[in-house]
Amino acid sequence: MVETRDCPRPAAGQVRLAVRACGVCHTDLHVAEGDLPPRRPTVVPGHQIVADVDALGDGADPALAGARVGVTWLAWACGTCPACQRGEENLCPRARFTGYDTDGGFADAAVADAGFVIPLPRDLAAEAAAPLLCAGVIGYRALRVAGLGPGERLGLYGFGASAHLAIQVARHWGCEVGVVTRGAAHRRLAEALGAAWVGEPGARPPEAFDRAVVFAPSGAVVVEALRSVRPGGVVAINAVTMDAIPAMPYEVLYGERTLRSVSHLTRADARTFLALAVEIGVRAEVEVFDLAEVNEALRRLKRRELRAAAVLRP
Numbered sequence: 001m002v003e004t005r006d007c008p009r010p011a012a013g014q015v016r017l018a019v020r021a022c023g024v025c026h027t028d029l030h031v032a033e034g035d036l037p038p039r040r041p042t043v044v045p046g047h048q049i050v051a052d053v054d055a056l057g058d059g060a061d062p063a064l065a066g067a068r069v070g071v072t073w074l075a076w077a078c079g080t081c082p083a084c085q086r087g088e089e090n091l092c093p094r095a096r097f098t099g100y101d102t103d104g105g106f107a108d109a110a111v112a113d114a115g116f117v118i119p120l121p122r123d124l125a126a127e128a129a130a131p132l133l134c135a136g137v138i139g140y141r142a143l144r145v146a147g148l149g150p151g152e153r154l155g156l157y158g159f160g161a162s163a164h165l166a167i168q169v170a171r172h173w174g175c176e177v178g179v180v181t182r183g184a185a186h187r188r189l190a191e192a193l194g195a196a197w198v199g200e201p202g203a204r205p206p207e208a209f210d211r212a213v214v215f216a217p218s219g220a221v222v223v224e225a226l227r228s229v230r231p232g233g234v235v236a237i238n239a240v241t242m243d244a245i246p247a248m249p250y251e252v253l254y255g256e257r258t259l260r261s262v263s264h265l266t267r268a269d270a271r272t273f274l275a276l277a278v279e280i281g282v283r284a285e286v287e288v289f290d291l292a293e294v295n296e297a298l299r300r301l302k303r304r305e306l307r308a309a310a311v312l313r314p
């Protein structure tokens, strides 16, 4: 539902954002459709916000006045719990999430905690930067969780918004990348972005991967990925929800293979990835919609009719 509201005022410690662009992510669809249990009666989705700070709440860093910033899924973490103390604020049990616990960026204005906005270079085009803030950062975290090192062989299972950004980082690190995905258009994009090998689900890579990241929310694909990594290899699952992982013979995991999940992101991930993205010129394929077309963008995401990451422009 699209509605008109008063412009939000920043509370103490917050900044107000003039939204320039906001990416549309599968999680937004889950919020809009109630697949994620609602945490408040109404909420504005959107957690890949590129904005200019146009007002400061009390105590917000004055250096943020007028700054171009990004807002990610992580709206706030407590900073004091054991997870936060370990530097794993993505696992903070009190964490709040943008566009879920707080109103997000499917709007022309929003507020955000000043300590959780990520400074962005001004010359980064807003529409192109938006998908970097969730799809990009989390894809990057997945490569880190998988332990990917320079020159290693990487398998990507599924090739949507996140994987098409992750492959650019992996190629920059000199990795040989194989991509397994259902869509022919996605396989073509993977080849255009430097994949050494592409295959349909069920295909085995010519040589075992050192690391693999599973983006497809399918337990069967997890087993397929495990079968395609070498002994000592790692499979990281970058999915919020997934159907059951089927029973498998122990030999699939034996040989010190590791299976891990990826749980969204930290501010450090966002800062590191965005700096890298600017340095090496990570490019997001985007399809831009006017804010008023938000429901159309969500519908097309749901029907898998988007050819690239959807971005809303107010």
Ligand SMILES: [Zn+2]
Residues within 6 Å of the ligand: 025, 026, 027, 028, 047, 073, 134, 135
């Ligand atoms: Zn997201």
Ligand SMILES: [Zn+2]
Residues within 6 Å of the ligand: 077, 078, 079, 080, 081, 082, 083, 084, 085, 089, 092, 093, 094, 095
């Ligand atoms: Zn915490």
